[in-house]
Amino acid sequence: MKKYINKLFILGSLLFLGASCENDSADVTTLKAVSFPSQLVASSGTIVLTEDNADANAVLLSWPKVTFPIDAPVTYAIQFDLIGDTGGTNTWPKAKRVEVGEDVLSKALIGRDLNKIAIDLGLEPGVAGKVVVRVEAVMDRKIYSELITLTITPYEKSVVFGxxxxxxxxxxxxxxxxxxxxxxxxxxxxxxxxxxxxxxxxxxxxxxxxxxxxxxxxxxxxxxxxxxxxxxxxxxxxxxxxxxxxxxxxxxxxxYAWGIVGPASATADQTASDPNYGWNHSIPMSYDHQTKTWKVTANLLPGALKFRLNDNWDVNYGPADSSTNTINKDNGGAYTINEAGTYEITYTINETDPATTGYPATATCTIVKK
CATH class of the missing domain: 2.60.40.10 (Immunoglobulins)
Incomplete structure (x- = not known):
């Protein structure tokens, strides 16, 4: 019996020591001071950006390695903000953040990216303005470098024609x-x-x-x-x-194709095999590149009719007012086809650059029975 008691005592002691070590490690990690050993450095403090050099490196930011109490990767990021937003209780509220990565100690920014940051922060194109920059280091906590000031003259993106x-x-x-x-x-x-x-x-x-x-x-x-x-x-x-x-x-x-969708666009045979066929399958329209209009001639049934892109609902248009030819993005409304027959349908939308500017709030259409 005494042998078993001794074993339990030894086991309990080991568990206590292990817990103490874990607590000591946590205390050391939490309480030990951590800081940047030296300042963030910029390759240039005054930067004039132009559209012609938008894809060239505009500035190289570099900083020292930050040593935390435990041996693990340190994640770095850069923050940009206006001088007036870095004081008080709510500091750096509008900061623009650039992720850098683990154990990476420098970051080059091209003109296009730095220009967007400057414009987003409110700097005026063609006028020198000041932004402050700091580096964030993260492991078990976040710490920040001392800030530096950059003077940046951003450019206004020119309107492109042709x-x-x-x-x-x-x-x-x-x-x-x-x-x-x-x-x-x-x-x-x-x-x-x-x-x-x-x-x-x-x-x-x-x-x-x-x-x-x-x-x-x-x-x-x-x-x-x-x-x-x-x-x-x-x-x-x-x-x-x-x-x-x-x-x-x-x-x-x-x-890429706009199409018509809804019960009115389904044929009788398709509806018989799938009651929701009209909502599940668009009829694609063809693009007339000379008039810049999407068109289709289709046999329609009585029912609802809307417009959507690429046979899915990610981008779709319906009329807020079905008495007009104006259709509205993401609107739940639909046109009502009252009489079966052959219809010529057109759809016109301003698609200057959907990838960057999104799709416009409205488009136009015509639905004419032949």
């Missing part, structure tokens, strides 16, 4: 009627087009509505090569969003 053109098999290679791609950024163009069933997939990109200068395929289908005889190609019939980047000499496409 077009390039896309002649191809889909429209008989006529440069006069080729789809136009509109500039959405400097050197970047975007447009929409439909390849009809039975049309060939080939096309080119032309700088003007002539053949004085054009681009064909280079090393791959997506590389632009000046005056190349090799056609670019699309996968086949359907509607597409096309983007061309003359800065990188690349182009890309994505399947």
């Amino acid at each position: 077009e390039i053109y896309m002649p191809g098999s889909y429209q008989g290679w006529a440069i006069e009627t080729a789809a136009a791609l509109t500039a959405i950024q400097k050197g970047i163009y975007q447009g929409y087009m439909t390849v009809p069933v039975g049309a060939g997939p080939g096309f080119k990109f032309n700088i003007a509505r002539n053949w004085a200068q054009f681009y064909g395929a280079g090393a791959t289908n997506f590389d632009l090569k000046n005056m190349s005889d090799t056609d670019f190609s699309l996968p086949g019939s359907g509607s597409y969003q096309i983007k061309v980047n003359l800065n990188t000499s690349k182009w890309s496409f994505a399947p």
Whole structure:
């Protein structure tokens, strides 16, 4: 019996020592002072940003390693704010944060990114303004470097104008009627087009509505090569969003089609097999690149009708007032088709650059019985 009591005593002592060690470690980690051993350093304290140098490094920020009581990775981030927002009880409330990573002790920012930070903080384009910067180090707690001040002159992004053109098999290679791609950024163009069933997939990109200068395929289908005889190609019939980047000499496409949806767009046979077919399947519209209008001629049934993008509900439009031809983004309303028959439906939307500006609050449509 005494032997077992001794064993229990030893075991209890070990558990107590283990708990004491854990508590001591926690105390040491929590109570030991941690700080940046030296100051954050910027490669330049005065920075003038321009659109021409937007993709070049504007500033390099570097800082010393922070040593915490335990050996583990330290996560760093940079914060930018206005001088007036760094005092009082609610400090750095509008700070713009740039994640850096674990055990990384420097970060270079290109002009485009630093310009966005400056504009978002309220600096006036073309005028020198001051922002403060500090580094955050995180392990079991957050600590901050002393702040430094940068004088930044941001630029205002210029309004971009211009077009390039896309002649191809889909429209008989006529440069006069080729789809136009509109500039959405400097050197970047975007447009929409439909390849009809039975049309060939080939096309080119032309700088003007002539053949004085054009681009064909280079090393791959997506590389632009000046005056190349090799056609670019699309996968086949359907509607597409096309983007061309003359800065990188690349182009890309994505399947893209507005469509009609609702019980009115379902046929009798489809409704018989699936009562919700009309809500589950859109009828795609084709893009008329000359009028910049989406169109479809369809046999409709009595029922509701709305518009949505790419056969899903992420982007959809319905009328707030069904007595008008104006339709509203994410509106639950629908048009009512009272009489079955063949209808011609059009849909027009301003799609300057949905990726950066989003989709507009309204679009327009027509629904006409033939």
